[in-house]
Amino acid sequence: MDALSIPRPAWMTEELVLLEDQARRFIGAEFAPHLDRWSEEGMYPREVWSKAGAAGLLCPAIPEDYGGAGGSFAHEAVIGRELSFAGFDTFGAGLHSGIVAPYILHYGTEEQKRRWLPKMATGELVGAIAMSEPGTGSDLQGVRTTARKSGNGYVLNGSKTFITNGQHANLIVVVAKTDPAAGAKGVSLMVVETDNAAGFRRGRKLKKMGLDSADTSELFFDDVKLPPENLLGTEEGQGFVQLMKDLPRERLIVVVHAQAMIERALALTVPYVKERKAFGKPIMDFQNTQFVLAECKSEATIARVFHDHCIERYLNGALDTVTASMAKYWITDLQGKIIDRCVQLFGGYGYMEEFPISRMYRDARVMRIYAGSNEIMKVIIARSL
Numbered sequence: 332m333d334a335l336s337i338p339r340p341a342w343m344t345e346e347l348v349l350l351e352d353q354a355r356r357f358i359g360a361e362f363a364p365h366l367d368r369w370s371e372e373g374m375y376p377r378e379v380w381s382k383a384g385a386a387g388l389l390c391p392a393i394p395e396d397y398g399g400a401g402g403s404f405a406h407e408a409v410i411g412r413e414l415s416f417a418g419f420d421t422f423g424a425g426l427h428s429g430i431v432a433p434y435i436l437h438y439g440t441e442e443q444k445r446r447w448l449p450k451m452a453t454g455e456l457v458g459a460i461a462m463s464e465p466g467t468g469s470d471l472q473g474v475r476t477t478a479r480k481s482g483n484g485y486v487l488n489g490s491k492t493f494i495t496n497g498q499h500a501n502l503i504v505v506v507a508k509t510d511p512a513a514g515a516k517g518v519s520l521m522v523v524e525t526d527n528a529a530g531f532r533r534g535r536k537l538k539k540m541g542l543d544s545a546d547t548s549e550l551f552f553d554d555v556k557l558p559p560e561n562l563l564g565t566e567e568g569q570g571f572v573q574l575m576k577d578l579p580r581e582r583l584i585v586v587v588h589a590q591a592m593i594e595r596a597l598a599l600t601v602p603y604v605k606e607r608k609a610f611g612k613p614i615m616d617f618q619n620t621q622f623v624l625a626e627c628k629s630e631a632t633i634a635r636v637f638h639d640h641c642i643e644r645y646l647n648g649a650l651d652t653v654t655a656s657m658a659k660y661w662i663t664d665l666q667g668k669i670i671d672r673c674v675q676l677f678g679g680y681g682y683m684e685e686f687p688i689s690r691m692y693r694d695a696r697v698m699r700i701y702a703g704s705n706e707i708m709k710v711i712i713a714r715s716l
């Protein structure tokens with residue numbers, strides 16, 4: 332997918348080019364033929380996770396000692412881009428590999444890493460992160476889920492909503508209060524292994540505007556007993572700090588997907604407008620089409636340069652939260668604008684489900700809302716002024 336024709340960025344090494352090619356071929360052969368069916372069924376079959384694990388698409392940045400591929404964020408970015416180019420931006424692998432696994436890698440004890448990470452890399456465990464609740468999204472300090480001490484373990488109570496991978500996940504990092512009176516300092520991350528967890532229940536797979544094949548769900552925890560070793564790390568009250576430290580990478584994952592969707596939208600639209608005729612000539616021959624696409628290509632290229640800059644800074648350990656927030660807000664906003672303009676150039680066909688641009692339009696909307704809404708990004712950026 333080369334909609335922008337810009338030179339290969341410095342972070343994209345020869346090894347990553349090979350990975351890109353492998354991922355593209357695997358996704359094209361194993362996943363792409365089923366895309367429409369999975370969208371209609373509203374969910375990926377469970378074996379997609381095992382297949383992705385076997386193909387090395389899961390946990391590419393987790394060290395080999397813990398079952399991963401020993402790569403870096405660049406490996407995740409390459410795989411994430413290929414999934415998005417092929418229309419699999421709904422597959423929660425980015426969250427599993429890029430958010431849940433790193434929490435365990437960065438904050439887990441040695442025992443926790445050895446227990447969970449190898450199974451996440453194979454897809455035996457599917458990860459989820461459960462922060463949002465019916466009454467709390469942006470304001471995470473308001474979570475009401477509690478993990479109260481009981482003996483030397485915990486009892487977890489609460490309900491979560493909008494949870495990506497919610498139907499398949501069997502390793503769920505739950506944001507809970509171990510000390511409800513202590514505000515942010517009372518928040519801890521509790522890891523729930525859901526297989527045979529008494530008191531754990533999956534609620535509805537939520538009907539959504541887009542992301543048809545994503546199993547975004549409600550989850551309920553009623554007196555779920557957890558042993559002390561299911562507190563992530565060794566110390567209670569660290570949850571908020573752990574969440575904050577990992578924010579730049581989480582935002583960068585969204586940026587990578589948004590940029591890939593921008594490039595995919597252009598790669599779909601340019602050939603279409605060259606083919607489709609009106610008033611005896613290709614739509615591309617109208618100056619309006621040329622100007623709209625010239626603007627889209629320029630803005631997409633600017634976004635790509637910022638995207639690559641953020642990846643490089645992250646790989647050098649120098650991506651700060653404010654820069655990551657700027658990229659998340661600006662590139663997801665741009666994604667919405669560019670896909671909207673592309674739909675317009677497709678005319679009525681752009682509104683038809685059988686044309687991928689139509690699904691992309693629906694899927695794009697949430698990117699401005701989740702992973703920290705774009706308003707919250709601006710709050711963070713404004714604090715740096």
Ligand SMILES: Cc1cc2nc3c(=O)[nH]c(=O)nc-3n(C[C@H](O)[C@H](O)[C@H](O)COP(=O)(O)OP(=O)(O)OC[C@H]3O[C@@H](n4cnc5c(N)ncnc54)[C@H](O)[C@@H]3O)c2cc1C
Nearest residue numbers: 460461462463467468469493494495700701702703704706
């Ligand atoms: C498809 C999907 C998948 C998701 N996956 C997950 C997941 O895996 N795990 C998880 O925990 N959550 C997940 N979420 C939840 C998502 O992170 C929240 O929806 C998001 O954080 C916003 O929270 P909210 O919905 O409660 O909105 P609210 O916090 O109620 O916000 C409503 C509006 O108010 C604005 N607002 C809020 N605070 C401020 C402020 N201080 N200044 C200015 N404006 C403000 C918001 O930007 C928004 O426009 C998912 C959501 C969706 C839709």
